[in-house]
Each structure stands twice: as structure tokens, then as C-alpha cells.
Amino acid sequence: MFAKLAIVIVSVGLCGATLLAYRQARIQTVHELTAARLDSEDAQERGRRLAIQIAARTTPDAVSRAAEALGPMRTPDPAAIPSEVPNAQSPAIDKPAPRDSLDQLDLLVPLPDVEVVR
Amino acid sequence: MTQSDRAAIVARITAWGLGAMLVIVVLRVGQLQLSPGARLDAMVSERMSATPLPGIRGELRDRRGRLLSATSLGERVFIDPEAVTAPADVVIAQVGEALALEGDEMDMLALRIVDAMEDNAERRAARAQGEADAPDLIRYRLLTGVVDSQRAQAVKALRLAGVHIERRPVRSYPGAGLAAALVGKVDAEQAGALGAERAHDSELRGTDGRVRFVRDARGRPLWVGDGALRPAEAGGDVRLSIDIEMQRIAVEELERGSAECDAAGGRIIVVDPYTGEVLAMADRFGDVSGLAEFPWADKDGNGPNPYDGRVGERPRYRTLKPDPWRDIEPSLARNRCVEDVYEPGSTFKPFVWAAVTQSGRHAVDDIIDTEGGVWTTPYRRRVEDVTRRDEMTWGEVLRFSSNIGLVKATQDLSHEWLRDVVVSLGFGSRTNIGLGGEAAGLVRSEKGWDKYTQTSVSFGHEIAVTPLQMARAFSVFARGGDLAGSLPTLTLRQIGDVRLSLVQRVFDPAVVVQARRVLRQVAERVEEKMERREGEAGWRYSMFGKSGTAEIPLGAAPDDKRKPRGIRGYFEDQYNSSFVAAGPVEVPQIVVMVVIDDPGPGRIRAKRHYGSDTAGPVARRVIERTLGYLGVPGDLERAGDDDGEAVAAR
Numbered sequence: 001m002f003a004k005l006a007i008v009i010v011s012v013g014l015c016g017a018t019l020l021a022y023r024q025a026r027i028q029t030v031h032e033l034t035a036a037r038l039d040s041e042d043a044q045e046r047g048r049r050l051a052i053q054i055a056a057r058t059t060p061d062a063v064s065r066a067a068e069a070l071g072p073m074r075t076p077d078p079a080a081i082p083s084e085v086p087n088a089q090s091p092a093i094d095k096p097a098p099r100d101s102l103d104q105l106d107l108l109v110p111l112p113d114v115e116v117v118r
Numbered sequence: 119m120t121q122s123d124r125a126a127i128v129a130r131i132t133a134w135g136l137g138a139m140l141v142i143v144v145l146r147v148g149q150l151q152l153s154p155g156a157r158l159d160a161m162v163s164e165r166m167s168a169t170p171l172p173g174i175r176g177e178l179r180d181r182r183g184r185l186l187s188a189t190s191l192g193e194r195v196f197i198d199p200e201a202v203t204a205p206a207d208v209v210i211a212q213v214g215e216a217l218a219l220e221g222d223e224m225d226m227l228a229l230r231i232v233d234a235m236e237d238n239a240e241r242r243a244a245r246a247q248g249e250a251d252a253p254d255l256i257r258y259r260l261l262t263g264v265v266d267s268q269r270a271q272a273v274k275a276l277r278l279a280g281v282h283i284e285r286r287p288v289r290s291y292p293g294a295g296l297a298a299a300l301v302g303k304v305d306a307e308q309a310g311a312l313g314a315e316r317a318h319d320s321e322l323r324g325t326d327g328r329v330r331f332v333r334d335a336r337g338r339p340l341w342v343g344d345g346a347l348r349p350a351e352a353g354g355d356v357r358l359s360i361d362i363e364m365q366r367i368a369v370e371e372l373e374r375g376s377a378e379c380d381a382a383g384g385r386i387i388v389v390d391p392y393t394g395e396v397l398a399m400a401d402r403f404g405d406v407s408g409l410a411e412f413p414w415a416d417k418d419g420n421g422p423n424p425y426d427g428r429v430g431e432r433p434r435y436r437t438l439k440p441d442p443w444r445d446i447e448p449s450l451a452r453n454r455c456v457e458d459v460y461e462p463g464s465t466f467k468p469f470v471w472a473a474v475t476q477s478g479r480h481a482v483d484d485i486i487d488t489e490g491g492v493w494t495t496p497y498r499r500r501v502e503d504v505t506r507r508d509e510m511t512w513g514e515v516l517r518f519s520s521n522i523g524l525v526k527a528t529q530d531l532s533h534e535w536l537r538d539v540v541v542s543l544g545f546g547s548r549t550n551i552g553l554g555g556e557a558a559g560l561v562r563s564e565k566g567w568d569k570y571t572q573t574s575v576s577f578g579h580e581i582a583v584t585p586l587q588m589a590r591a592f593s594v595f596a597r598g599g600d601l602a603g604s605l606p607t608l609t610l611r612q613i614g615d616v617r618l619s620l621v622q623r624v625f626d627p628a629v630v631v632q633a634r635r636v637l638r639q640v641a642e643r644v645e646e647k648m649e650r651r652e653g654e655a656g657w658r659y660s661m662f663g664k665s666g667t668a669e670i671p672l673g674a675a676p677d678d679k680r681k682p683r684g685i686r687g688y689f690e691d692q693y694n695s696s697f698v699a700a701g702p703v704e705v706p707q708i709v710v711m712v713v714i715d716d717p718g719p720g721r722i723r724a725k726r727h728y729g730s731d732t733a734g735p736v737a738r739r740v741i742e743r744t745l746g747y748l749g750v751p752g753d754l755e756r757a758g759d760d761d762g763e764a765v766a767a768r
Contacts, residue, residue: 002133005136009136012140034331034342038339048174048191051188052185052188052190052290055184055185060362060363
């Protein structure tokens, strides 16, 4: 009888211990999730602050000052550019087709997606 | 009873006893979990704390994605007076040292802490005396504004009971310096209060969330309670139509032009005529000293003669309404491009000219008798031209800005017709661009529109417009294709494509082309002057435009004052000089509107105060630099300029 009782008690104890272990593991997991979430929020916040700092230091004025500090701009010497470098010779920029023309009165070519209400 | 029977009884009793104890322990655990007592509940509650999750406000960016304003989280120090255990002087000294406060700031900190504690002592006493309306105890008193994270960490490290740090959204404006009035500002609750922040508030605003943490003995978050997380939702980002680089170009050239003219101020707007996007908008007050207030006369009209002496020797009067907030906080400045109206003068003539041309009354080559430059209308009103000729072609009437030619062309046309043209160009109605305080301008009512108005409006008087309205209206000449002659809807927000569903047609495309051709000749005169006077030449881009010079109205007299006798309703020898332009001529990409407010006496004496002398060069330079920045191929580039020598020479 005592042996049976001992087995019951030990079994209950083992069950309890197992449940506690699972509970602890769950708590640990939730804690790590929470910590990860907080870390993520901190990282996002650092990102936001860095973006603001970068923006503040790369305003057109700041870039202009930095460019001036480098000295006058020089036109690259085409001869100094190796021909095998891809895109070394910039393709000529095609002049866009005029949206109208003073000479040809080419005005009635409709632009796409335009609904004219007179 | 045998020994084995006794053993069996003992074993049974022990088993029942242990079993009962196990049941009791299980029940107790269940009771503690489900219904803890008040004392335990209080202890558990201290380990649970709710934290607000701020919904981060969206970012404002310029059209190329440059950050204009953004929100980050700042930290503030607050005190819970009920939780403070250390003496007040210790708290003040330690917190003040951690925050590196001195002088008045230290005094303010001490005042806040002591006040909160004394208030609570009084409230506690009131409660003890059983006062029913005794206020609740203070559990939150802010000690600082937003502090940097280093100082916040120093305060945290003190581990003072009752002294806490809270995180709070802070709006920063890293790229908005040149466009402060456009970008605007948020209020203390992070709601848009001014400018684009206000106009797009509903999109930018985030939704706050909330989380309840279970914390350890040191207050560090252990985990989130079940169902205790309501996530915050960040607001959406908004891209404005403005381009910060174009804004810089506009501001630089406006400041240069205003300084060269010793002007009291200047205004500039750059617009994409196709999409209606406002690319840049700025206004400046000039650094002019010694401006005098206009000497209004008393009720009987008696007072000093305001114009005793020659220009330059007599006082120069203040013509711009003061804007005291401008120097304190740029975003609080009055946006004079949308709030302050002016008489457009001759910059209004292209609209009247195009309307008359469209009506068929005159063709470009028709000869108009301009009476040698001085003419009296049938109702005895004297009209003069700056360029005096016996006759001009209808095209020259616009090119040389002939008042007489335009008055003659409109005097027999119906008042309703001219007023309809003015209204259909958007004058007298707001652009509804979303900026606060926008003025609608002034256009006479149908009833009040008489023959004097008909004459005045022909050359841009007796009408008040904002620079923004002028930029919108002039876009009818800058739009091409099927949009030529139509009025855009202006917007401060970037538009992804040129999909427009509603276009208000004002002029026929053929009329637009004729007007543009004449206006190109006007702009060439500006370029000739710039080359002759400043040696500025070698432009890469063509432009067309129109200058205007108009007197500045005195405005309403203060209470108990009136206009001095013999003084018209305008400042004498003080003008608003303006130029509205677009370029390149064949494929206009931008419209630029410049107003130079009140060029200085030196310019007046030298007769170089006209729009073509003051605002014209600003528009010319802005068009050149802006189109270059946009990468538009130059339409005036000569062969041999490709190496950039012409550009470098400028």
C-alpha cells in the first residue's frame, strides 16, 4: 500500500514538475519574445534618429558646402576615360518630343489619359 | 490487532493525510491564481504596468524623397510625488545634477518638485478632514521637456523612487529649413497645426496603442500579459510636391534679387504647369532699415505732407504688413505667397490680350492707334503708356505693354465678358492648396464692375491677386498639347502621373501659341538688359514672360485717422514689381512667379524699379538653374557650348 502511495505521490510530483517546467519554458519564450520586440522597437527608434541625423546633414545647403570645399568642378577629359569602361561615353540625351511647337502648331495631339471638359 | 493491521491503518491515515494536504495545496494555488487577497493583489499589480505605445506620425518628404519632417521618441522626466521616499532637497539636487541644470532651470526644477509635494500634502490633509470634494493626489508631474538620451540615462541611473522617465514622440524638421512655412508645424499633441503638417494631418497621424508588461522586481519587462497588447499604428508618409533643391535655388535667387534692389521683400513661386504641383514657394523680408510708418492725417485730413522732398530724401514708408513671428519661428511666418494680395499691373495684360485675341476682335498684326502714348477715354480718364508710339500692331501692344492699346480693345466689349474671363482664370477664388490663411483676392462684383473697372482691369489695376493665383493662371500659356490654354489645379502633394480628370479650358491652343510668341519677345528684352548691365548671357534655356509694375495701395486708415488731403490711395514712388515667366518656350516645364516688394529709392531714381529690371532677372536665373537641375536639354545651346564653357563663364 505504501509503495502504491509513494508511486502516486511521485507520479503527481513528476506531473507537477513537468507542468512547471513547461510553464517556465513558456514564460521564458514569452519573455524572449517580449525582449525581442523591445529590441526591435529600439532598433526602429535608432533608425528613425539616424535618418533624421542623415537628413539634417545632407540638406542641399550642406551638400553644396561640401562640394565647394572640394574645389572647382572640372570637365572630365574624354581622352582619359578608358574606352572599354561600360557607359564611358554617355549616350546622347534625346531631346523629348515637344508637347507643342510654335512653328508647326502641333497642339492638338492629345496627351494620354486626359479628359477635357470645356 | 496484529502488527500488520496497525501498519495498514497508519499507512492509510498517512495516505489520506498526504492526499488531503495535496488537495489543500492545489486548492490554495488555484485560489491564489484566481482570486488572490487584497494584499497579494496589490503586490501583483505593482508587477504589472501599462505602457502607452505611441503611434508614430508619418514622415513628410519632398518630391524626391528627401526627409522634411519625421518623428522620433524623446525622453522626459516626471515625478510621482507619492512614490518619492528621499527628501525633496536630495531629489532636486540629484536630478538637477543628472540633467546638468543650472541657474533658472534648476530653480524651475525645484519649484516643480516642491509644488507637487506641497500640493499633495494639502490634498492629503483635506481628505483626512473628510472634505468630499478633495482632489485626487498628484501621481504625475512633468519635470522637464524632452532631454537627450544621455541625460535621461543619467536620471535613470539614480534609481530614485518616484522619479521616472517617459518616452514621447518628438517631431524633427531636418530638411525643412528653407521651406519652414510650407512644411509647417505640429502642436504639443503631435497634431498638425500649420502648413503641410496640417493639410495632411489625417494621413500623417498614427494611432496610439497600449501594452501591459509583467515586470520583475527591478521593474524590467518580463513579458506581455495575456491580451494586453494593442499595437500602435504608424501614420502614413506623404510626399510633397516641393523639391528642396529647387526651393534652395528659388530662395538664393530671391535673396540676391531683393538685395540688389534694396527691396522691402520678395516672393517667388515655381509651379509645374502640367501637373499643377508647386515645386518651390518662398517669401522673404528684406534687410531694410529706417522704414517709417505712413503719417495718416487726423479726422479733418490735417497732417504733415508725407511726400515733402525728393525720392531718397523723404521717408521711405513701410508697405509690408509686419510679421513679428517670422523671426521667432520661421514656420509661424505669414506665407505672403498665398496670404498677401497685390495689384498685378502689367503681368495681367497677357490674359486680357489673349481673351481679346480669342474673341476675334484683333489679330496679332492688326494696327492699333496708340495715340502717341497719351490718350483720354470717352469718359475723360487719362491713360498713358511707358513706351510712347503713334501706333502699334496688336502683338506690339502686349510686347510694349501698351495700356492704351488694351483699354481701346476692351472698352467696347461687355463688362460681363471681361469679368467672366478674369473669373475663369481663377482670380477671385482660392486655389485651395491646403495652406491656412489663403486669400481669395479681390475681383469686383458684377454689380460693381463699371466702365472705370473695365479700363483698370485691362492693365491689371483694380484687381488684387496672390502670387499663387498668378502662377496658376499663367500656366494656361505654359501648358502644351491638348492642355494648352487650360487651367491646372494646384497641389502641394506629389502627383504620380499627369492623369487629370477635369480641365478647365480658358483659351484656345492657337491663341496660347500666339501669346507665347509675343511673350518670348518680352523676355528677350529682359535678357538684353541683363547682358548690357551685368554681362549675364549665354543662357541655355529660352523663356517667355511678362513684367508688371504696380503702385502699392495705402490700405485702410487706422481708427480716427484718414488719408491726408491731396494724397491718392497709393504710396507714391513705391511699387510692387513682378515678373511671371515660363520656360523653355517650346516645351515649358516650369512657371516662375516673382514679386519684388517695394524696390529701394536708388532704383526709383534710376528708373530701374520696373518688373523687367527687378523681378525679371530673378525669374531668368531661377529658370536657368532649375531646368539645369532637372536635366532638361538646353534649347538655346550653341554648337561648341557642349563642353560647358558657356555655363562655366556664368
